[in-house]
Amino acid sequence: MSVVLAWIVLLPLCSSVLLGAMYLFSITKRRIAQRYFTFVALCSPSVVFVLGLAALRELMLRADALHYHAYVWLRIGEYRVDMGFLGDKLSLFMVFFITLVGGLIHLYATSYMNKDEGYGKFFAYFHLFTASMLLLVLAEGPLMLFVGWEGVGLCSYLLISFYYHDNANVVAGNKAFIVNRVGDLGFLIGLAMLFFYGGTYEFSYKTLALHIGTIPPEILTSIAIALFIGAMGKSAQIPLYVWLPDAMAGPTPVSALIHAATMVTAGVYMVARFHFLYDLVPHVGIFIAYIGALSALFAALIATKQSDIKKILAYSTMSQLGYMFVSVGLGAYDSALFHVFTHAFFKALLFMGAGAVIVALHHEQNIFKMGEMRRVMPLTYVTMLIATLAISGIPPFAGFFSKDEILSVAFGSGHYELWLIGVVTAVLTSYYMFRLFFLVFEGTHASHSQARDVGWVMKAPLVALALGATFAGFLGLPELFGGNHLIGEWLRVWKREAFHLSHLVEGILIALNVGAALAGIAIAYQKFRFYDKRVAYQPEGIVYRKFYLDELYDVLFVRSIRRLSRFIAETTDKKLVDRVVMGLSRGFIEAGDRIAWVQNASVRLYAFIMIAGIGAASCYLLVVLR
Amino acid sequence: MIVSSLFSYVLVAMLLFSIGLLGVIARKNIFVIYMSIELMFNAINLLFVALAQYRHSYDGQIFAVVIIATAAAEAAVFLALIVVLFRRKKSLDADVLRALSQKEAA
Numbered sequence: 001m002s003v004v005l006a007w008i009v010l011l012p013l014c015s016s017v018l019l020g021a022m023y024l025f026s027i028t029k030r031r032i033a034q035r036y037f038t039f040v041a042l043c044s045p046s047v048v049f050v051l052g053l054a055a056l057r058e059l060m061l062r063a064d065a066l067h068y069h070a071y072v073w074l075r076i077g078e079y080r081v082d083m084g085f086l087g088d089k090l091s092l093f094m095v096f097f098i099t100l101v102g103g104l105i106h107l108y109a110t111s112y113m114n115k116d117e118g119y120g121k122f123f124a125y126f127h128l129f130t131a132s133m134l135l136l137v138l139a140e141g142p143l144m145l146f147v148g149w150e151g152v153g154l155c156s157y158l159l160i161s162f163y164y165h166d167n168a169n170v171v172a173g174n175k176a177f178i179v180n181r182v183g184d185l186g187f188l189i190g191l192a193m194l195f196f197y198g199g200t201y202e203f204s205y206k207t208l209a210l211h212i213g214t215i216p217p218e219i220l221t222s223i224a225i226a227l228f229i230g231a232m233g234k235s236a237q238i239p240l241y242v243w244l245p246d247a248m249a250g251p252t253p254v255s256a257l258i259h260a261a262t263m264v265t266a267g268v269y270m271v272a273r274f275h276f277l278y279d280l281v282p283h284v285g286i287f288i289a290y291i292g293a294l295s296a297l298f299a300a301l302i303a304t305k306q307s308d309i310k311k312i313l314a315y316s317t318m319s320q321l322g323y324m325f326v327s328v329g330l331g332a333y334d335s336a337l338f339h340v341f342t343h344a345f346f347k348a349l350l351f352m353g354a355g356a357v358i359v360a361l362h363h364e365q366n367i368f369k370m371g372e373m374r375r376v377m378p379l380t381y382v383t384m385l386i387a388t389l390a391i392s393g394i395p396p397f398a399g400f401f402s403k404d405e406i407l408s409v410a411f412g413s414g415h416y417e418l419w420l421i422g423v424v425t426a427v428l429t430s431y432y433m434f435r436l437f438f439l440v441f442e443g444t445h446a447s448h449s450q451a452r453d454v455g456w457v458m459k460a461p462l463v464a465l466a467l468g469a470t471f472a473g474f475l476g477l478p479e480l481f482g483g484n485h486l487i488g489e490w491l492r493v494w495k496r497e498a499f500h501l502s503h504l505v506e507g508i509l510i511a512l513n514v515g516a517a518l519a520g521i522a523i524a525y526q527k528f529r530f531y532d533k534r535v536a537y538q539p540e541g542i543v544y545r546k547f548y549l550d551e552l553y554d555v556l557f558v559r560s561i562r563r564l565s566r567f568i569a570e571t572t573d574k575k576l577v578d579r580v581v582m583g584l585s586r587g588f589i590e591a592g593d594r595i596a597w598v599q600n601a602s603v604r605l606y607a608f609i610m611i612a613g614i615g616a617a618s619c620y621l622l623v624v625l626r
Numbered sequence: 627m628i629v630s631s632l633f634s635y636v637l638v639a640m641l642l643f644s645i646g647l648l649g650v651i652a653r654k655n656i657f658v659i660y661m662s663i664e665l666m667f668n669a670i671n672l673l674f675v676a677l678a679q680y681r682h683s684y685d686g687q688i689f690a691v692v693i694i695a696t697a698a699a700e701a702a703v704f705l706a707l708i709v710v711l712f713r714r715k716k717s718l719d720a721d722v723l724r725a726l727s728q729k730e731a732a
Contacts, residue, residue: 601723601725608651
């Protein structure tokens with residue numbers, strides 16, 4: 001039965017290869033109609049979703065985790081690394097929402113990418129991404145996790161620069177890839193140290209968790225930080241966040257699937273998966289929580305001044321990921337994953353709604369050139385409203401419960417400054433989200449007369465996700481509202497210091513959170529409900545310029561590295577290396593010329609040399625044989 | 627008598643060989659070079675015969691006869707080659723034949 005786990009990973013991989021082969025055949029030999037691509041592209045995710053559900057059901061029926069051992073991947077003496085899949089509560093929970101949200105985004109993408117040149121290629125990459133992501137969450141050991149980790153990074157790169165004719169997209173893709181490499185280096189170092197210090201006879205989470213105690217604490221701290229650097233890159237946290245806003249250059253379904261719902265949560269998942277490690281180093285956890293809180297606040301601040309609809313959503317993603325890291329840092333892995341879960345719904349919905357608006361407006365992305373879309377696309381309007389309410393944390397929508405849980409964890413942990421940052425970020429979140437919402441859907445319309453609504457294939461996933469964004473929160477209903485905290489209970493596989501708050505305090509916190517969200521909405525309403533779009537929006541100031549951090553990075557890293565490269569290329573290479581190499585070859589040529597004098601074609605000289613040689617050999621033999 | 631005169635035979639053979647060697651190296655004319663080679667041949671032949679006589683064995687004598695036969699055959703080939711070369715180059719100067727040189731061959 002547990003062989004299902006392998007098929008969950010293999011199936012999208014096979015369909016990716018199939019789609020790729022079909023695409024190659026289509027562009028080189030004979031055109032294949034788009035509907036065949038669509039068929040494969042939709043079949044595989046739905047089957048995988050069913051397989052995921054089957055595995056989940058199997059897990060519920062039995063007490064222990066599913067475990068499928070495929071074969072031994074590496075064997076070095078006593079040491080072995082298995083190609084095995086682990087389906088415990090955490091990974092199957094991830095599989096559930098990845099396949100659900102991913103499947104809906106696939107459906108949406110068939111409409112969004114309709115009539116695109118690279119339709120087949122797009123879905124080949126998409127399926128490869130799905131396979132990598134599922135491998136990442138189903139891996140039974142860090143090495144296989146790393147394979148998936150790199151796979152999603154690769155697909156992210158491929159999909160960001162999908163429209164490679166435009167140079168800016170290629171630059172954005174490269175940026176994402178390079179920044180992720182920086183993080184991956186940290187991750188790799190962490191893995192290597194773990195391998196070196198914690199390796200016994202195999203390299204899986206189970207044995208690592210058993211032997212983690214033998215690692216000295218200072219080494220453990222560096223391992224935890226190194227692994228977290230990988231998570232920083234993948235989950236776009238300060239300081240490795242710069243790639244995420246630029247990653248919006250890719251098609252909108254890509255932004256929805258990779259840069260909102262799934263891949264960016266890999267960092268959170270990784271920290272939760274290594275909980276046995278992070279449990280032992282709580283000071284690193286505090287560090288993670290602070291990085292998360294700062295990222296949340298920072299991204300929310302930047303988002304208040306942006307005008308590109310997708311960039312705003314990108315910054316909001318970074319901000320929400322910050323919340324998750326606050327939570328994992330404080331050891332409340334279940335709250336973080338609850339937020340991952342609800343976030344997947346409403347953020348995918350936001351991106352897909354934004355994509356629908358962008359398509360309806362013929363690829364206009366500036367929110368100050370939009371307006372009154374409520375009349376053009378009422379269904380999108382409603383679903384976007386739900387998603388916006390959900391991310392702002394208005395009850396009873398999904399985001400409220402998870403965000404509230406994280407904030408009460410922060411409050412209960414005694415780190416009140418983290419809690420305060422969280423609340424301020426919540427105000428900002430509802431402000432910038434409703435700013436976007438009012439500008440796009442309300443107000444006067446600016447300059448679009450030919451806007452037309454999108455087809456049902458794009459709307460159906462919106463509705464499904466809107467249902468998710470409305471009701472997903474009830475899966476984790478806190479005790480205060482009579483719920484039994486399903487997700488928390490389900491995921492409570494790790495020991496956690498309970499942050500017990502009295503119901504009164506919890507109630508006050510909830511009231512505060514809702515108040516904060518409402519305050520943000522009120523400010524946005526006042527400023528943007530009747531915004532006059534005839535005045536061109538020309539924002540200035542440090543916030544709009546993203547605190548000049550891109551410029552700072554440019555000066556600090558990009559330019560200095562470029563200068564170093566130029567120095568190496570022009571000075572070291574040309575003046576040093578080239579001289580040595582050319583000097584050597586010139587020396588050989590000259591020496592060759594000298595020796596070539598002997599080969600001057602004078603037969604008599606040859607004869608002389610020959611006889612001299614024979615004479616010398618004879619003399620030698622005479623001496624030796626004597 | 628013969629035994630004591632072995633030294634003179636060897637001396638003559640060495641002289642002959644040295645003259646031949648000098649001829650090969652110093653002379654330009656291919657004909658003369660050829661003749662010098664023959665001279666070296668016959669110096670060796672002389673050595674063979676003399677030593678065979680000295681050791682009372684016929685091996686050396688037979689060897690000398692074989693070398694004479696070989697030299698006759700070789701003379702035929704060599705002369706033919708020289709004729710062909712002369713037809714091509716209109717010269718018998720060894721220094722004109724520079725096909726082995728990289729510069730000339732090009």
